[in-house]
Amino acid sequence: MENIVRIVQRDTGAWRLQVWISFGIALLVCGTGLAWLPGGDLDRAFMVMGYFFCLSSAFVLAKYVRDNAASPADTPMWALVVWGGFALSMALTAWGLWRMEINPTWKAYLLVSWLYLISSAFTLAKTLRDSYEADRLERGEEAASTPAASDVAVANH
Numbered sequence: 001m002e003n004i005v006r007i008v009q010r011d012t013g014a015w016r017l018q019v020w021i022s023f024g025i026a027l028l029v030c031g032t033g034l035a036w037l038p039g040g041d042l043d044r045a046f047m048v049m050g051y052f053f054c055l056s057s058a059f060v061l062a063k064y065v066r067d068n069a070a071s072p073a074d075t076p077m078w079a080l081v082v083w084g085g086f087a088l089s090m091a092l093t094a095w096g097l098w099r100m101e102i103n104p105t106w107k108a109y110l111l112v113s114w115l116y117l118i119s120s121a122f123t124l125a126k127t128l129r130d131s132y133e134a135d136r137l138e139r140g141e142e143a144a145s146t147p148a149a150s151d152v153a154v155a156n157h
Helices: 013-035 041-067 076-099 104-138
Strands: 003-008 151-156
Touching: 003 104, 013 041, 013 104, 041 076, 041 104, 076 104
Parallel strands: none
Antiparallel strands: 003 151
């Protein structure tokens, strides 16, 4: 009989803390920029909705990519919805930022904080998914997604 030993590689506590702190800082700098945004209420409302749309579509895209890494798990129409939603959210938010009549320094601040938010959202999504898959492997469940699911199977004879 062959015994399978699973070595589960987990992120360090320091990495998980850094990811959460980074995401929190991104939310804080985006929220601060939007709260103090000079300009009209309609511009501010548009940007808040754009940031939320981008953030939610980034999490959906991260999950979609991870779920379909090893083999297709979703329909082509869902792929279009996910990728299209992410592209549309990014394009509309960029358009709204570009057309706003505010100081270029404010635009630069909002642009950098927005891209930081999206980047940290992808990192957070990956960290959470890695933790979920490691938990499943430790419970002896089948790997949740890709061969790169942070486990290495070793056969003992």
